[in-house]
Amino acid sequence: MAVMNTKTLIKLCDKCYWNPLTQTLSEENQILVLTSSMTKLLEILIDHHDKPVSSVDIFFHVWDDYEKEFNPKNVRNLISNLRKRIPCLSINNYYGGRYVLKKYRDNIPDITDYVLEILDQAKNGITISDPNLPDNPVIFVNEAFSELFGYTPEEVIGRNCRFLHGEDRDQIALKEIQSAISEKRDITATLRNYSKSGELIFNELTISPIFDKKTEKLKYYLGVQKNVTAIQKLIQQIKRML
Ligand SMILES: Cc1cc2nc3c(=O)[nH]c(=O)nc-3n(C[C@H](O)[C@H](O)[C@H](O)COP(=O)(O)O)c2cc1C
Known part of the structure; x- marks a missing residue:
């Protein structure tokens, strides 16, 4: 042997x-x-x-x-x-x-029961949308997202995330996001968004397509929203001083 x-x-x-x-x-x-x-x-x-x-x-x-x-x-x-x-x-x-x-990882604990809690503990906003439904609506948002924008999950679920930039559509990043979504690829771009109370928030948004491993079909989009307002405001101040 x-x-x-x-x-x-x-x-x-x-x-x-x-x-x-x-x-x-x-x-x-x-x-x-x-x-x-x-x-x-x-x-x-x-x-x-x-x-x-x-x-x-x-x-x-x-x-x-x-x-x-x-x-x-x-x-x-x-x-x-x-x-x-x-x-x-x-x-x-x-x-x-x-x-x-994917390299095999030994002893992966079964976290299935805790996935939602884990997502809610994340410090960045997390959204999941369903591109197989009309207009790619949001189907999940975590707590950090609600805290950042002031909307409850009930106010967001079922809507396309574009309501966050509202009428402020003249943004180059939006074109980049549109192309990435239509080509089903990852994108990171910074957008001007607005909270429920109308406050300007600079959102460093990363969108990633999630494919079914076996059928290769597009199942979801994962969105991660990072608040970069402080740094963006600082950059603008410095630009004004130059
Ligand atoms: C998962 C996911 C999360 C998104 N999150 C945001 C967001 O936080 N803020 C935003 O302005 N747009 C967000 N978008 C982008 C808009 O939903 C939309 O794709 C974008 O406005 C471009 O499409 P449109 O020209 O049809 O509006 C997100 C998209 C996806 C798929």
């Missing part, structure tokens, strides 16, 4: 280990047989674990002597075959054909 040297092995999921020296995958002490393209795919994902790898890089790594032009479909099919072969492996995909192998 082969003795496993666990020091050289990388844990990929509950049962699977990758041996970087022999470039083999083992499951409960048995070597898992993968096709050569799957092995190459795993190799590049492991080399970049926790970081996105583009479809193009994967394509040329796997099919290095490929005569044909780059085709993202080949990569997608290979990823889905690998997922079927090793279902416990966590490969996330991002819009634009980028894939990330």
Whole structure:
């Protein structure tokens, strides 16, 4: 029986280990047989674990002597075959054909019952919107959001977040946000927003699309609202002094 040297092995999921020296995958002490393209795919994902790898890089790594032009479909099919072969492996995909192998974390506690409380304890505003509903309405806001803008969750849920900038629509950042949302990609931009009482708030907003891992469909948008009013006012004061 082969003795496993666990020091050289990388844990990929509950049962699977990758041996970087022999470039083999083992499951409960048995070597898992993968096709050569799957092995190459795993190799590049492991080399970049926790970081996105583009479809193009994967394509040329796997099919290095490929005569044909780059085709993202080949990569997608290979990823889905690998997922079927090793279902416990966590490969996330991002819009634009980028894939990330999430490094296995041991002993993740089950925080499901506390997720809402954890989000409410966050110091920045957190919003979740549903782009599959008409006009991408907010479906969740945390306490920090309500404190920052003075609106209760009931006053916000069901509305598109644009009411926060109201009539102040002549903002370059808004165009950047529109493009990012229509292209389903991340964006960070600073907006002029207004609280319920009409106070100006500079909001450093980060929006991230959340995709379903398996179907690759867009499920939600996550918005994080950071109050940067103090620093923005200081910058404006300095500009006036120059
Ligand atoms: C999750 C999420 C959070 C958002 N948070 C804000 C916000 O805090 N303030 C704001 O002015 N716009 C926010 N927006 C942007 C607006 O909802 C909207 O996308 C933006 O005004 C551009 O679209 P429009 O031209 O259709 O208004 C958020 C969008 C999303 C998806």
